[in-house]
Amino acid sequence: MAVRIAGARKTFSTPRGELTALDGLTLSVLAGERIGLVGPSGCGKSTLLELIAGLEEANAGSIAVHGEETAAGRLRSCALMPQRDGLLPWRSALDNAALARELAGERRARARADAAELFGRFGLAGFEQARPYELSGGMRQRVAFARTMLAGKPVLLLDEPFAALDAITRAEMQEWLDRTLADEARTVVLVTHDVEEALYLCDRVAVLTARPGSVRAYVDGAPAGADRTRTVTSPEFTERKQRALEALR
Amino acid sequence: MKAWIVKWAPPLLVLALLVGGWEALAQFGSVEDYLLPAPSDVARALVNDRDLLLPDAWVTLREVLFGFALALAAGLAAATLLHLSPVARRALYPLVVGSQAIPVIVIAPILVIWFGFGMTPKLIVIALICFFPITVNTLDGLASVDPAQVKMLRTLDASRWQVFRRLELPSALPYVFSGARVAVAVAVIGAVFGELVGSDQGLGHVIQVGTAQLLTARVFAATLLLASMGIALFALVGFVQRRAVPWAGRER
Numbered sequence: 451m452a453v454r455i456a457g458a459r460k461t462f463s464t465p466r467g468e469l470t471a472l473d474g475l476t477l478s479v480l481a482g483e484r485i486g487l488v489g490p491s492g493c494g495k496s497t498l499l500e501l502i503a504g505l506e507e508a509n510a511g512s513i514a515v516h517g518e519e520t521a522a523g524r525l526r527s528c529a530l531m532p533q534r535d536g537l538l539p540w541r542s543a544l545d546n547a548a549l550a551r552e553l554a555g556e557r558r559a560r561a562r563a564d565a566a567e568l569f570g571r572f573g574l575a576g577f578e579q580a581r582p583y584e585l586s587g588g589m590r591q592r593v594a595f596a597r598t599m600l601a602g603k604p605v606l607l608l609d610e611p612f613a614a615l616d617a618i619t620r621a622e623m624q625e626w627l628d629r630t631l632a633d634e635a636r637t638v639v640l641v642t643h644d645v646e647e648a649l650y651l652c653d654r655v656a657v658l659t660a661r662p663g664s665v666r667a668y669v670d671g672a673p674a675g676a677d678r679t680r681t682v683t684s685p686e687f688t689e690r691k692q693r694a695l696e697a698l699r
Numbered sequence: 700m701k702a703w704i705v706k707w708a709p710p711l712l713v714l715a716l717l718v719g720g721w722e723a724l725a726q727f728g729s730v731e732d733y734l735l736p737a738p739s740d741v742a743r744a745l746v747n748d749r750d751l752l753l754p755d756a757w758v759t760l761r762e763v764l765f766g767f768a769l770a771l772a773a774g775l776a777a778a779t780l781l782h783l784s785p786v787a788r789r790a791l792y793p794l795v796v797g798s799q800a801i802p803v804i805v806i807a808p809i810l811v812i813w814f815g816f817g818m819t820p821k822l823i824v825i826a827l828i829c830f831f832p833i834t835v836n837t838l839d840g841l842a843s844v845d846p847a848q849v850k851m852l853r854t855l856d857a858s859r860w861q862v863f864r865r866l867e868l869p870s871a872l873p874y875v876f877s878g879a880r881v882a883v884a885v886a887v888i889g890a891v892f893g894e895l896v897g898s899d900q901g902l903g904h905v906i907q908v909g910t911a912q913l914l915t916a917r918v919f920a921a922t923l924l925l926a927s928m929g930i931a932l933f934a935l936v937g938f939v940q941r942r943a944v945p946w947a948g949r950e951r
Contacts, residue, residue, distance in 0.1 A: 503854050530854040532847035539946035540869045549865070553855045581946060601855050 452605055452637040453479040453502055457511035459662075460497055471497045473662035475511070481604070484631065484638040486648030486671065489658030490698065495641040496533070498663065499607045502639060503528040515605060529601035533610045535594035537582040543593045544569060544578035550600040568596045572630070588619045595627070605637045612647065624650055625678045645694045646682055657697040667697035736916035741923065744916040751905070752917075756924050758901040762818060762890045763932065766825025767883055773826065774833030774882075775875070781834075782841040783863065799831040803892065811897035821893035821901075828889045829882035833875070840874025841867045873947040876940035883936050887929040 458475045461468050471494035479485045487495050500506045501513055504524030515524040529550070537546045544565050551561030569575055572592045582590055591611055598606055611627075612620045628651055631638060642648050648655045652671040659666045669690050672681045681687055718738050724730065725737030732740065745752065777795065781788040803824055810820035844867050852862050894903025902921045909918040940947075 500850065503850075505850050505853060525854060525856070528854055530851055532851045534845075534847065536845070536848045536851045538848070538866065538869065540872075540944075550855050553852070553857045553861060553865075583946060597855075603854075607854070 451478055451514075452481040452483070452516060453477070453639065454514045455498075455502070455511070456513075458498075458501060458508045458513055459510040460494065460501060460506065461509050470662040472501075472508075473664060475658075475664045477656060477665055479637055479639060481637055482635050483654065484640065484652040484671070486652035486655040487639065487641045487658060488643065488645050488648050488655060488694065488698065489663060490660045491643065493658045493661050494663035495658065496609055498658075499530065499609050499639065499641055502605070503530050503607055505530070527603055528605045528607055529598045529603040530607045531594055531598040531609060531611055533613060535582075535590045537590055537594060537597075539582050541582075542578065543574065543580045543582065543585060543589075546582065546593055547596040547600055550597045550602075554602065564600060565596065568600060572596055573626075586619075587615045588623050591615065591623060592626070595630075599634070599636075603636075605639065608638065608640045610642055611640070613643070620647070621678060627651060628678075645691055645698070649687065649690055649694065650678065650682055655694060657694055667693075669694040669697070733913040733915045736919055740916040741919040744914075744920040745923065748917055748920065752902070752921060752924060755900055755902050755905050755921070756928070759887075759890050759894065759903065759925070760928060762821045762825060762893070762901065763883075763886045763928070765818070766822045766889065767829055767879075767886045767932075769822060769826040770829030770833055770882060770886075771879065774830050774878070775837060777830075778834050778837035778841060778871075779863075781838060782867070783859075795831070795834055798827060803828055803889065807893055807896040810893075816897050816899055820897070821890055824893040825886045825889040829886050832881040832885075833878040836874045836878030836881075837871055840871025843874070844870045872944050873940070876936060876944060880933055880936045880940075883932045884929055887925055887932070891925060 455475055455477045458472055459470065460472045461470045463469075475498065477485075487498065489495055497506065501508055502515060502524065504515070504521040504526075507521050512519055513524065515527045518524055518527065537543075538549070541549065544562055547565035547568065548558070548561040551564050552558060556564070566578060569578060572595070574589065574592055574596070577585065577589060582593070585593065595611070598608075612623050615623060624647055631651075638652070640648060640652055645655070649669065649671050655669045655671055656665045657667045657669065658664065671690075672687055721735075722738050725732075725735055725740070736744070777791070781791060781795070806827065807820065807824050810823055814820045814823070841863075848866055849862055852866055857865065890901065891903040891906070894901040895907055898904045902925050905921045906918050909915070909921065
């Protein structure tokens with residue numbers, strides 16, 4: 451089991467009093483599984499990612515990632531890709547991706563070589579020296595994803611990775627991500643507000659309730675390896691989408 | 700070429716009209732030379748007194764550069780300390796604000812009593828007034844980092860120091876330069892003030908002696924040099940900023 455969450459509760463103190471973001475949330479993710487988290491805005495999806503990542507501690511319940519229950523232990527297993535790509539504007543595209551290896555203690559030349567290899571696979575060859583502001587939205591996301599992959603963590607936490615992209619680019623990026631993840635034995639937790647994206651990319655989708663968030667229903671994702679347009683218009687997919695949307699209401 | 704004319708013609712025209720009007724007023728009006736020297740008199744003073752003015756300008760420029768450098772080093776160090784240590788921030792931030800709240804007009808004469816007529820009191824005056832804008836802007840810059848990027852770096856196993864070095868410090872650079880631009884502009888004022896209070900050289904000294912002797916054209920010439928110095932330094936910091944922070948303003 452890669453991630454095991456039992457009865458997690460998370461509260462924040464705000465000027466208007468205590469705010470309970472999550473309560474009684476229980477969720478298990480198998481190693482190598484791709485799980486999607488969808489839910490109404492403000493249901494604590496991003497908070498849940500931060501709890502899994504070990505960036506925050508739960509107020510109650512337990513969270514374990516690869517058996518590690520402490521925040522520091524969970525941090526060792528998780529890499530987070532933030533909502534906006536989080537690229538550093540003063541670094542070239544290649545150096546942004548290589549940052550993950552540099553922070554892991556590698557020398558800069560070695561880190562760059564690692565990143566360059568992934569750039570080839572990700573269709574970013576030729577853009578190594580480009581600054582982030584010179585790249586398109588889709589390319590920025592691929593650089594950010596390369597950085598997340600290069601961290602070498604078994605669990606990838608993706609927070610609305612394609613929210614800022616237009617619909618066509620988003621569909622292309624979903625296909626690309628699906629292909630890329632197919633070669634990887636990583637556990638993926640994907641937060642999105644887009645039910646179709648979650649069903650297309652994930653093995654299983656957890657539908658969360660409104661705040662305080664907990665899991666309301668699970669819906670199985672699309673069968674792997676299918677062509678996107680045919681997949682998302684198939685009767686089977688439509689039926690699953692309908693179930694997920696109904697659970698969201 | 701055409702764009703160049705469109706850009707520079709209006710300010711140059713205004714400047715020419717002002718200087719021309721001033722020249723006409725001084726030449727044909729009934730204003731005494733020692734009250735309002737004509738621009739041509741000022742230009743003549745600038746040329747004729749160059750052996751006197753240039754060494755003094757060099758003295759003032761050195762004071763400005765050293766004082767500014769001192770403030771930059773101290774301001775960056777202080778901002779780093781206050782940013783990284785909440786305890787230091789609580790303990791020292793009032794002192795930083797206080798350093799600005801005490802009027803330099805009060806401090807400068809005391810500094811002359813303590814350190815004499817040399818360079819030291821000027822450096823301290825300049826550093827005191829430059830320190831504040833640099834420190835406060837740098838602190839703002841360090842605090843303005845996108846929290847999502849901090850979280851991302853932490854999941855990449857960055858230490859506190861690495862977050863500072865790789866993310867917060869570069870993010871703060873545009874702010875550091877904003878502070879430095881303000882600081883360098885007031886540094887020239889600080890230098891002149893330090894010299895007026897007690898000095899035997901520098902453009903402030905030239906102005907003081909020239910005023911006493913009613914050598915108004917020379918005073919104007921010295922003032923012109925000071926203004927040029929301030930503008931040139933301001934432009935220089937802006938130039939370095941564009942080279943050092945090419946990404947500023949280009950992010951979404």
